[in-house]
Amino acid sequence: SSELTQDPAVSVALGQTVRITCQGDNLRTYYATWYQQKPGQAPLLVISGQNNRPSGIPDRFSGSTSGNTASLTITGAQAADEADYYCTSRDSSGNSVMFGGGTALTVL
Amino acid sequence: VQLIQSGPEVKKPGAAMMVSCKVSGHIINDNYIHWVRQAPGKGLEWMGLLDPEDGETMYAEIFEDRLIINADTSTGTVFMELSSLKSEDTAVYFCALSTVATRHIFDVWGQGTLVTVSP
Numbered sequence: 515s516s517e518l519t520q521d522p523a524v525s526v527a528l529g530q531t532v533r534i535t536c537q538g539d540n541l542r543t544y545y546a547t548w549y550q551q552k553p554g555q556a557p558l559l560v561i562s563g564q565n566n567r568p569s570g571i572p573d574r575f576s577g578s579t580s581g582n583t584a585s586l587t588i589t590g591a592q593a594a595d596e597a598d599y600y601c602t603s604r605d606s607s608g609n610s611v612m613f614g615g616g617t618a619l620t621v622l
Numbered sequence: 623v624q625l626i627q628s629g630p631e632v633k634k635p636g637a638a639m640m641v642s643c644k645v646s647g648h649i650i651n652d653n654y655i656h657w658v659r660q661a662p663g664k665g666l667e668w669m670g671l672l673d674p675e676d677g678e679t680m681y682a683e684i685f686e687d688r689l690i691i692n693a694d695t696s697t698g699t700v701f702m703e704l705s706s707l708k709s710e711d712t713a714v715y716f717c718a719l720s721t722v723a724t725r726h727i728f729d730v731w732g733q734g735t736l737v738t739v740s741p
Contacts, residue, residue: 547727549666556716556731557658557666562724600666604726609680611656611668611726 518546518601518614525620526591534586534617536601544604546584548577551598551616560599561586588619596621623648625717625732632738638705641735643717650698651675654720656728657691657702659713669715671725672700707739 518538526532536546545564549557559568561577574589584603588595601614628642643655657669670681672691681689688705700717715735718728 549728551666556734557718557728558731559727559729562727568729602668602726602728610682611671613658613666613668616665 518603518612520599520601520614520617522615523618523620525622526588527622528593529590531587531589532591532619534588534599534619536584536586536603536614537582538603538612538614539582540603540606540612541579541582541584544608545579546577546601546603548575548584548586549600549602550595551600552596557600591619591621593621595619623719623730625719625730627715627717627732627735630736630738632740633707635707635709635739635741637707637739638703639707639711639737639739640701640703641715641717641737643700643702643732645698645700645719648719650693650695650700652722654722654725655691655693655700656718656720658716658718658728660716660734661710661713664713667713669702671720674700709739711737712739713737 548561550560551557560571560575565577576587578585598616600616605612624646626644633639651674654671656671659667674693690703693700717732719730
């Protein structure tokens with residue numbers, strides 16, 4: 515498959531741990547990259563590569579991959595983490611980029 | 623590094639649009655510039671990329687016949703032109719920067735430009 519599949523919506527209680535997943539055959543070859551997008555804002559890079567966080571991204575965000583599934587884990591979710599989360603990867607040619615459909619995270 | 627995009631536009635179906643993205647605080651030739659769009663209430667969609675160093679472009683298959691991305695390296699500005707506009711092209715268009723080492727990771731984003739296609 516040349517698609518990335520995400521659950522449309524996920525919820526988590528404040529302070530609890532949540533895992534947002536992204537499935538796709540290309541994830542067996544390429545790492546997923548994760549972006550956070552809040553309403554009316556541009557996306558923000560949160561995780562890239564094996565598990566790399568840009569400067570300024572809290573360490574409660576982490577990434578992992580198993581088989582064809584990449585996961586973004588938020589350990590101790592905060593109200594500020596409520597946002598849409600998108601995964602990306604290279605396509606099967608390795609040249610283009612594809613996005614998952616996005617997951618809307620609600621922090622209860 | 624900052625990416626500053628041009629302002630919102632309203633276009634007629636069949637027309638062409640052009641959005642600019644000025645890179646400040648960095649040498650444009652050292653990076654790739656991508657374009658990503660987001661229709662109202664929808665997800666993100668990758669459109670294509672430009673290597674300003676040599677003008678190499680790569681476009682998503684669905685845009686190949688009507689998308690042009692180029693740059694004026696003297697001003698550090700990248701341009702995205704989409705032609706034969708349809709109502710479905712109404713979206714916020716983002717430019718994003720990636721490094722040579724991590725070509726497909728968007729480290730910095732522009733603020734977005736809303737383009738509305740309406741009769």
